[in-house]
Amino acid sequence: MKITDIRFGMLRVPLKTPFKTALRTVDTVEDIVVTIHTDTGHVGYGEAPATAPITGDTHGSIVEAIRKFISPRLIGQEIANLNRITGLIQGAIEKNSSAKAAVEIAVYDLFGQLYGAPLYKMLGGGDPVITTDLTISVDYIEKMVADSIAAVDRGFESLKIKVGKDIGVDIERVKAIYAAVEGRALLRLDANQGWTAKQAVYALQTLEDAGVRLELVEQPVKAQDLEGLKYVTDRVHTPIMADESVFGPVEVIDLIRMRAADIINIKLMKTGGLSKAIQIADIAAMYGVECMIGCMIETSISVAAAVHLAVAKSNVITKVDLDGPSLCAFNPVDGGVIFNESEITVTDAPGLGIREIRGLETLAAA
Numbered sequence: 001m002k003i004t005d006i007r008f009g010m011l012r013v014p015l016k017t018p019f020k021t022a023l024r025t026v027d028t029v030e031d032i033v034v035t036i037h038t039d040t041g042h043v044g045y046g047e048a049p050a051t052a053p054i055t056g057d058t059h060g061s062i063v064e065a066i067r068k069f070i071s072p073r074l075i076g077q078e079i080a081n082l083n084r085i086t087g088l089i090q091g092a093i094e095k096n097s098s099a100k101a102a103v104e105i106a107v108y109d110l111f112g113q114l115y116g117a118p119l120y121k122m123l124g125g126g127d128p129v130i131t132t133d134l135t136i137s138v139d140y141i142e143k144m145v146a147d148s149i150a151a152v153d154r155g156f157e158s159l160k161i162k163v164g165k166d167i168g169v170d171i172e173r174v175k176a177i178y179a180a181v182e183g184r185a186l187l188r189l190d191a192n193q194g195w196t197a198k199q200a201v202y203a204l205q206t207l208e209d210a211g212v213r214l215e216l217v218e219q220p221v222k223a224q225d226l227e228g229l230k231y232v233t234d235r236v237h238t239p240i241m242a243d244e245s246v247f248g249p250v251e252v253i254d255l256i257r258m259r260a261a262d263i264i265n266i267k268l269m270k271t272g273g274l275s276k277a278i279q280i281a282d283i284a285a286m287y288g289v290e291c292m293i294g295c296m297i298e299t300s301i302s303v304a305a306a307v308h309l310a311v312a313k314s315n316v317i318t319k320v321d322l323d324g325p326s327l328c329a330f331n332p333v334d335g336g337v338i339f340n341e342s343e344i345t346v347t348d349a350p351g352l353g354i355r356e357i358r359g360l361e362t363l364a365a366a
C-alpha cells in the first residue's frame with residue numbers, strides 16, 4: 001500500500017453553543033481535513049483545527065506546511081513502514097504540530113486498514129469503551145450553574161469548568177457550581193493561563209478551605225511560566241495539570257523532573273500526532289505520572305485517533321477530555337468511533353473506521 005496523493009478539504013460544523021475560554025470564543029468548527037490516497041484505493045483521514053492562540057497554527061499555515069514540506073516526502077512511501085513515515089513527517093518542518101497531527105492520523109488510519117485491524121488493536125489493544133467529561137464554557141455564574149446541571153442530567157459525571165477570567169468571580173463560579181452538582185459530578189477546572197501563580201494559589205486555597213473538592217486544575221498560569229506552575233503545584237493539595245506548557249516529549253521530561261505539575265494533558269494537536277503522544281504516555285508511565293487525553297475544537301475525525309490511543313494506553317491515560325464531538329451540532333462522519341454523550345466506543349472496523357465525511361468543501365490537492 002503506497003501513498004499516491006494527499007488532498008485537503010475544509011470542514012465547517014456549528015457548535016451547539018459558543019465555546020468560551022479565557023483565551024477565546026468559538027462558535028463553529030472550521031478544520032482542515034486531510035485525505036491520504038493509496039495505490040490500493042484505500043483512503044486515510046486526518047483533521048487539524050487552527051488553534052492559533054495555543055499552537056500558533058492557522059488554516060493557511062496548516063495547508064502550506066503539508067503542501068510544501070510534508071507531502072513531497074510522503075508520496076511513494078509504503079504504509080507498512082510506519083516509523084519511517086512518522087520520522088519523515090516530524091522532521092519535515094519545525095513546529096506546525098497541527099499539520100503534522102492531521103497527516104499522522106491519516107497515516108495511522110491507513111496502517112490499521114493495511115492489516116484489517118482497528119487502530120487501538122494496532123496500538124496494543126484495550127477495553128473499547130471510555131468515558132469523557134463535558135466542558136462548561138466560562139460565562140456569568142447563573143448560566144454556568146444551569147449548564148452544569150444540564151450536563152449532569154445528560155449523564156456526564158465529570159465536568160471541565162472553564163475559568164481564568166476574573167479571580168474573584170472565578171471563585172464564586174466554582175463554589176456555585178460545586179454546590180449545585182456536589183455528589184453527582186467531579187469538577188475539573190481549566191484556567192487556560194488566565195491566572196498569575198499567586199492568584200492561582202489564593203483561589204485554590206480559598207476553595208480548599210471552603211470544602212470544595214476539585215479533581216484537578218488545568219493550566220492555571222501562562223504557558224511559558226514553568227516556575228509559576230511549580231509554585232502553584234507546591235502550595236496546594238489540588239492536583240495541577242499542565243496543558244499549554246507542554247507540547248512534546250522533551251518538555252514533558254523537563255516538567256516531570258522539575259515536578260512542576262502533577263498531571264499532563266496530551267493532545268494530538270500539540271504533539272504533532274500519535275507517534276510523540278505515544279512517547280509522552282510511555283515517559284509518563286515510567287515516572288508514574290498520570291495523563292489526560294484532550295482535544296481542541298475538533299470533530300470525530302481527529303478525536304477518533306485520540307480515543308483509540310486512550311483505549312490502548314489506559315494504564316497511564318486515566319482522564320479523558322474528548323468532548324469535541326459532543327460540542328458539535330451534528331456529526332459529519334459516517335462510520336468511525338461512536339460518541340454517545342459521555343460514553344465513547346471504538347468499533348472493530350479497520351483503522352479509524354471512517355467511511356465518509358459529509359459536507360467537506362474541497363481545497364486544492366497537496
Ligand SMILES: C[C@H](N)C(=O)N[C@@H](CCC(=O)O)C(=O)O
Nearest residue numbers: 051135294295296297321323324
Ligand atoms: C475542547 C476541550 N474540552 C478543551 O477545553 N480544549 C482546550 C481548549 C481548546 C480550544 O481553545 O480550542 C483546552 O484548553 O483544554
Ligand SMILES: [Mg+2]
Nearest residue numbers: 190218219243
Ligand atoms: Mg486546557
